[in-house]
Amino acid sequence: MKKISLIHGPNLNLTGNREPSIYGRNNLESINEEFRKKCEQCGFECEIFQSNSEGAIIDRIHSAIDNCDGIIINAGAYTHYSYAIRDAISATRLPCIEVHLSNVHAREEFRHHSALAAVCAGVIAGFGKNSYMLAVDAMKGILEND
Ligand code: DQA
Secondary structure, three states: OEEEEEOOOOHHOOOOOOOOOOOOOOOHHHHHHHHHHHHHHHEEEEEEEOOOOHHHHHHHHHHHHOOEEEEEEEOOOHOOOOOHHHHHHHHOOEEEEEEEOHHHHHHHHHOOOOOHHHHOOOOEOOOOOOHHHOOOOOOOOHOOOO
């Protein structure tokens, strides 16, 4: 069975509580639960991780190399400036999908740029928790064409 690594970056542990008008009222555990179900329906195993630290996120990306078939990542604000996370994604040679709860392009200028997008298969942003579920469908399309 193919396996997806889902990685949530900084502040996403506060989802549900933090700026609910932007990020929604669902907490991370309920999003993760729906994500697990979605993976099951699509015939994937998954593992889920959240960290507020750049190094821990990078270690988790590295651990996917021998362990997973694809990565779905919401790197939070690191998305906009972390060349280290970008290099880690690139080093895995695994398909990666960048996800955001909010429509980053409709927000502040600094959120319009992604340091990660160029090494990802694609970006899904603006659909709230459904961004993660749409990413599983997108990953299915990628992995079935393998
Ligand atoms: C986010 C968007 C980022 O700009 C922000 O820093 C986050 C969350 C999102 O899911 O919409 O922490 O990645």
